[in-house]
Amino acid sequence: MKLSIDSELCQGHNRCFALAPELVDVDDYGEAFVLNDGVVPDELRDKALLIIDNCPEFAISEVKS
Amino acid sequence: MLSPPATAPVDDWTTDYDIFDPEYVKDPTPVWKDLREGCPMARTDRRGIRSWLPTKYADVQALAKIVPELSSKDPLVVTLPPDMDVVDNSSGLNAPPISADPPEQIWTRRMILPAFAPRAVEAHREFTEDLCNRLIDGFIDDGRCDAAVDYAQQIPPRVIAHMLGFDPNKADDFTEWVRGVLELGLADPKIRVKYRDIIQNFLITEVTSRAKEPRDDYLSELLAMDIPEMKGREIQVVVGIANLLLIAGIDTTWSSIGSALYHFGTHPDDRRRLAADDALFPTALEEMLRYYSPVTMARMAQEDVPFGDIVIRDGEKVLMNFPGANHDEDAFEDADKVLIDRTRNRHIAFGSGIHRCAGSNLARLEMDVSVRTWFARIPEFEVSNPDAVTWAGGQVRGPRKLPMRF
Ligand code: HEM
Ligand code: SF4
Numbered sequence: 001m002k003l004s005i006d007s008e009l010c011q012g013h014n015r016c017f018a019l020a021p022e023l024v025d026v027d028d029y030g031e032a033f034v035l036n037d038g039v040v041p042d043e044l045r046d047k048a049l050l051i052i053d054n055c056p057e058f059a060i061s062e063v064k065s
Numbered sequence: 066m067l068s069p070p071a072t073a074p075v076d077d078w079t080t081d082y083d084i085f086d087p088e089y090v091k092d093p094t095p096v097w098k099d100l101r102e103g104c105p106m107a108r109t110d111r112r113g114i115r116s117w118l119p120t121k122y123a124d125v126q127a128l129a130k131i132v133p134e135l136s137s138k139d140p141l142v143v144t145l146p147p148d149m150d151v152v153d154n155s156s157g158l159n160a161p162p163i164s165a166d167p168p169e170q171i172w173t174r175r176m177i178l179p180a181f182a183p184r185a186v187e188a189h190r191e192f193t194e195d196l197c198n199r200l201i202d203g204f205i206d207d208g209r210c211d212a213a214v215d216y217a218q219q220i221p222p223r224v225i226a227h228m229l230g231f232d233p234n235k236a237d238d239f240t241e242w243v244r245g246v247l248e249l250g251l252a253d254p255k256i257r258v259k260y261r262d263i264i265q266n267f268l269i270t271e272v273t274s275r276a277k278e279p280r281d282d283y284l285s286e287l288l289a290m291d292i293p294e295m296k297g298r299e300i301q302v303v304v305g306i307a308n309l310l311l312i313a314g315i316d317t318t319w320s321s322i323g324s325a326l327y328h329f330g331t332h333p334d335d336r337r338r339l340a341a342d343d344a345l346f347p348t349a350l351e352e353m354l355r356y357y358s359p360v361t362m363a364r365m366a367q368e369d370v371p372f373g374d375i376v377i378r379d380g381e382k383v384l385m386n387f388p389g390a391n392h393d394e395d396a397f398e399d400a401d402k403v404l405i406d407r408t409r410n411r412h413i414a415f416g417s418g419i420h421r422c423a424g425s426n427l428a429r430l431e432m433d434v435s436v437r438t439w440f441a442r443i444p445e446f447e448v449s450n451p452d453a454v455t456w457a458g459g460q461v462r463g464p465r466k467l468p469m470r471f
Binding site (some may be wrong): 013014020055 | 085166175178179181182362408409410411412413415417418419421425429
């Protein structure tokens, strides 16, 4: 599974970083970016789905290959 | 004493809604539910100006993105009469970025964001923990307190005073001033203008003294920032920002802490469950923010804005009903139920779009520390007289009297 964050949509609510610091980080302005090119280890799949569903800006999505 | 704006009874919520209606202030959820099903964009001509009330999550989300046609220049839910509006037509709020549109909104917001980033706000955790413990020390042996007045209300003004480098003994004044603008002042424009001026004058003194003689504190840091747009008017800009940080961080956070304690003081099952399982805190607090969202903002149309079946005309207001959106069944399963283990919670208590609460990480930290500390020290408690609980509503909704027994 692979995640991406649309930086045009992200407004820095910080829900993703609070829930899954293994998958994303935030910059000084609170804007989120994916770690590890967005690649999600299998054991963190549920967390990835969780942050997709908790982002108030609908900024996080799964990249379909 | 605070009293809400005088309000005539509402016959038809779709064409004559009133967010100051006493029943609505106590519990707005039944009204939202009716409106959402029948007329998701209600309107009113009360208080001098036509104003729209969306109740659907998707609508509030969409409206928050219509920038700058729906402008933030007048973000309070009640507009000042024109003859009293001496400060740049902005409800008397000189408070960028909340009272600004791009481009001013963007650079003022970027000035403050770093201090409120997730890791940066951790600097205030220890102070907040000490504060909460000291407050509890003050009443724990009594077996009772007013959890709104003696606890929730005491926390945000002290945290923000600490952050901005103000005398902590002024915290009670700050609370009074902010309520003068956001609560009392909604009913009575004279009061709003009075307290707005008190705050402005206080801040002008504080900021000017730092402009002359920089200190090792946050306001001095803001003054020293190298922002081309600010050159030559540093004092004015920093006074505006400080004004916002004071106003935006006090009533709001106090309300959300109070609402959480209200909930657990009236729902023993949820209280016991949370007391027994620390791991539930993150979802429980997000659920409190969703269910008891305190903040409603406003936008003013700068041109005719077609929206679905209606047109928001130039000069009309739209309420950013984030609390109502957070109860929409189309966006939340069992929206009218509190589920402290709700894991999928895309609530917008902190707004949506470019004005997303810049202080949300600090607000969440304050909530987390204050509710956890309360539970650690006072795991068993109940609201002693539910009928004695009073609520403020309008711009910011939350309990103002909350008698608690433990
Ligand atoms: C639980 C507590 C809080 C809630 C529910 C809340 C809610 C909100 C909401 C809904 C907005 C969006 C305004 C709009 O769309 O017009 C906002 C903006 C803002 N809030 Fe908060 N707030 C809280 C606490 C705080 C705190 C503690 C601070 C800082 C000390 C703060 C600072 C701000 C600022 C600076 C903005 C303006 C952002 C902008 O316009 O770009 N808030 N808040
Ligand atoms: S939850 Fe969404 S809006 Fe918030 S920081 Fe993460 S990606 Fe950005």
